[in-house]
Amino acid sequence: MNNINLNNRLVRYGELIPCKTAFIDTHTPGSNQKENFSIIGSGVSENPDQHVHIKIPHGFNIGAAGQPPKCHNSLHSHRTAEVFFVLSGRWRFFWGRYGNAGDVILEKGDIFNIPTGIFRGFENIGKDYGMLMAILGGDDAGGGVIWAPEVLKEAENHGLILSEKGKIYDTKIGQQMPNDETLMKPLTEKELKNFPEYSTEEVVPKYVARYLDLYSLSKNKPAKVIGENGKIYDKPGFEVEFITENSFENIKNTYNKDVVFMPVEGYWMLNSVNYNLILNPGDTFSLPKNNKFTLNPTKPGMATLYKVIPTNDIPGPTSRK
Numbered sequence: 001m002n003n004i005n006l007n008n009r010l011v012r013y014g015e016l017i018p019c020k021t022a023f024i025d026t027h028t029p030g031s032n033q034k035e036n037f038s039i040i041g042s043g044v045s046e047n048p049d050q051h052v053h054i055k056i057p058h059g060f061n062i063g064a065a066g067q068p069p070k071c072h073n074s075l076h077s078h079r080t081a082e083v084f085f086v087l088s089g090r091w092r093f094f095w096g097r098y099g100n101a102g103d104v105i106l107e108k109g110d111i112f113n114i115p116t117g118i119f120r121g122f123e124n125i126g127k128d129y130g131m132l133m134a135i136l137g138g139d140d141a142g143g144g145v146i147w148a149p150e151v152l153k154e155a156e157n158h159g160l161i162l163s164e165k166g167k168i169y170d171t172k173i174g175q176q177m178p179n180d181e182t183l184m185k186p187l188t189e190k191e192l193k194n195f196p197e198y199s200t201e202e203v204v205p206k207y208v209a210r211y212l213d214l215y216s217l218s219k220n221k222p223a224k225v226i227g228e229n230g231k232i233y234d235k236p237g238f239e240v241e242f243i244t245e246n247s248f249e250n251i252k253n254t255y256n257k258d259v260v261f262m263p264v265e266g267y268w269m270l271n272s273v274n275y276n277l278i279l280n281p282g283d284t285f286s287l288p289k290n291n292k293f294t295l296n297p298t299k300p301g302m303a304t305l306y307k308v309i310p311t312n313d314i315p316g317p318t319s320r321k
Contacts, residue, residue: 005288006275008054011039013282017051018066024168025074025151027158033071037064039284040260043134044078044141046168054286058258059310060238061136062284065122069130072123075099075148077195078116080137080315081236083226085111085306086211087264087282089130095120095203097148097192102200109211109264109304111225111240113232115203115318118196119148131282133262135308137236138315149186207232211264214242215304221250225306237315238308243295245303254292257310261285261295266303269296279305 020026022036022045038045040054041061054062064087065073075098084093086106094103095118105125106112114120124130136142144166152162159172163181177183209231217223217231224230227239243251245266261270261279268279272293279285287293297303 006277008056009275009286009288010277011053011284013280016064016282017053019045019047019050021168021170022047022050023074023145024147024155024160024162026155026168027160027170027172028074028151028154030070030072031074033068034073035066037066039063040286041136041139041141043136044145046144046162046166048167054284056258056286057139058260058286059139060236060308060315061134061139061141062260062262062308063134063136065132065134067124067130069124069126069128073121074151075119075121076145076151077119078114078136078145079142079317080116081113081135081234081238081318082116082120082137083111083113083135083236083240084122084132085109085262085264087131087133089124089128090126091122091130091132092125093120093122096197097195101197102203104200104204104208106208107211109214111209111211111214111232111306113207113226113234113236113318115198115207117194117317118198133282133284133306135238135240137238142315146187147184149192152184152186211304215244215302218242218244218247220247222247222307227311233319233321235311235313235319237313238310241307241309243305243307245297245301248295248297251295251307253294255287255289255309257289259287259289259310260308261287262306262308264304264306266301266305267298268303268305269298270294
């Protein structure tokens with residue numbers, strides 16, 4: 001194997017380094033067992049000590065969330081895209097000002113492009129530890145998350161405060177906010193009225209794509225999942241394709257931007273001039289631009305993979321037809 005820059009481009013699932021104190025709700029009961037992973041870029045982590053595996057700018061961030069059963073992620077909102085696909089487990093996503101406007105249950109391989117500007121949260125409702133893989137729009141991932149007021153208040157009751165710069169401080173271990181920072185102000189009732197309440201009927205048909213449906217749609221060629229011509233219409237600064245053992249022969253094999261491969265099932269061999277490697281479920285690989293490649297499943301049976309392709313679209317609010 002030619003290992004040119006391989007350590008800067010490949011993150012193995014088994015080598016992911018978690019941060020258990022990435023967000024303001026880290027000490028809040030029910031959320032205190034979640035793990036955050038920054039795979040490409042720092043994402044929206046509020047802990048400056050978060051380990052970032054790949055620091056090369058891509059125009060988007062790749063991350064992951066790992067949670068045991070009954071653990072949930074508190075209500076928050078994003079200014080740019082937040083896309084999740086399920087690597088393992090069963091997950092319930094919910095949204096709205098109080099998390100009761102709508103919900104959907106996702107399982108392995110299902111993908112959800114959550115509309116920007118709404119409060120959302122998620123919980124592991126399965127029986128085992130589960131993992132979500134995430135794609136966040138923009139190199140700065142929209143500048144951080146916007147928390148529901150109750151989340152900030154509850155966090156403060158457990159010793160954590162958040163600065164306007166998006167950094168957390170743990171007062172219970174003696175951390176103090178620097179003089180040049182101020183406390184993050186909760187959203188006012190007037191500001192909260194700008195966050196829409198979408199029903200399940202409005203969200204699920206337009207923003208969720210099911211794994212087995214994508215598998216069927218990619219029988220002869222890769223399925224366009226997110227993009228201007230995707231099953232999920234959006235222009236978030238990247239596109240997402242879905243490739244299977246039935247469609248790998250019809251993929252485009254060179255790009256003028258860095259492209260990211262994220263297997264869901266099966267084992268994939270990727271060969272190029274500089275890279276020859278096997279990708280496993282949960283691995284993340286960033287192929288440098290202008291690197292002609294081939295991609296092949298290595299074993300019989302079902303093999304699936306998501307590919308993230310940067311575009312020239314400006315990251316921002318969800319595009320709607």
